[in-house]
Amino acid sequence: MPLKIVAAVAAAAFLSACTVNPYTGEKQAGKAATYGLGAAAVCGLAGAIDSGKHARNAALGCGIVGAGVGAYMDVQEAKLRQQLEGTGVRVAREGDNIRLIMPGNITFESNSYNVRSNFYPTLDSVGEVLAKYGDTDLRISGHTDNTGSRQLNETLSQRRAASVADYLSSRNIDRSRMQVQGMAYDQPIADNDSEQGRAQNRRVELYILPKAV
Template sequence: MLKTIITITLITILSACTTTDPYTGEEKVRKSVKYSAAGAVVCGLIGATRNSTSARNAAAGCAAIGAGVGAYMDHQEKELREELEGTGVRVVREGDQIQLIMPSNITFNTDEYLIKNEFYDTLDSVGKVLYKYKDTQLDVIGHTDSTGNDEYNMTLSQRRANSVASYLENRGIPGNRLSVIGMGEGQPIADNNSAAGRAQNRRVELYITAVQG
């Protein structure tokens, strides 16, 4: 009986929180509502099928499920950090966006855009998590240092970003989730006057952004 009530409640919540796409006329449930409502149902079933102590212990985890997009990204961040520990890829979190910073010394040989063979396993780990968390948009951005002329650096950065995006797509990430941008030398994160600074500037970044709607 309780399961039936919870299911009816979910349908009511989702029906009340739909929006209509102005282009297609299709009704869509806002993702933040979908996550929260689904979490409520799961937690309700846990409480209905376990004793009171188990239900209380489950409540803490259920609170995270019901928190919406933030919790969705929290879980994704946690899995990425676990998968990428010790690989040299930095994981940075800002709000509902996760950034992966891939330095060129582990991704590409100097002045090349073909991915190093030893980096395949790392990208496989990234792809495994991205495939699981489908409600995100992915921006792959290539950067270079200031060595060489602007046009050459722009082309190299675009090709490196394309290489990463193509590899992820070949691992099952839909192309419509991927945007590829080459920034050349235009966005340094360190001083190009030193070898150490130039090494930091040669990088590919992957921005993982929650799809709101």
């Protein structure tokens, strides 16, 4: 009986964690939802070994939580992709984490850490989603190219990340959710030997992370 119940609940959680591919219209499971189904099977075995009521309840809860994290992040990812389409901000999914890559040329004036006023609506859209899905932590990292001194780039990258955090805070995002860091030129995503590569490296990244439980 416990295994049947666990299987039914796990299947229901798995299906609820599926999302519709916006390009094909087909229903598909998020990666974390798949992991959640596996967690439900493992927890179900634990419940079957111990026939006590508490063990069965713990097994059921374990499976649901495993699938729920994936579903929670899947919905946010889909909403962010919808809101940020055409803005120049790239949305990347990395396991249970979501990464927003904000190119410096659309976010800041050259050699400035003040957010461009025409970028406000984009950050407003990000803030709207972050406010709705509050069970996440945020890591905001500033990045530069390798032009100039390390001290200059460390300061600039830190201030740019802080400017994004300050703006989101003004949109009712709890500042305690945010970790701000300046990475200078230590984490390039392109070749600094070309102007095109340096332009890609000048960016702010916002990681959306499930809260640790």
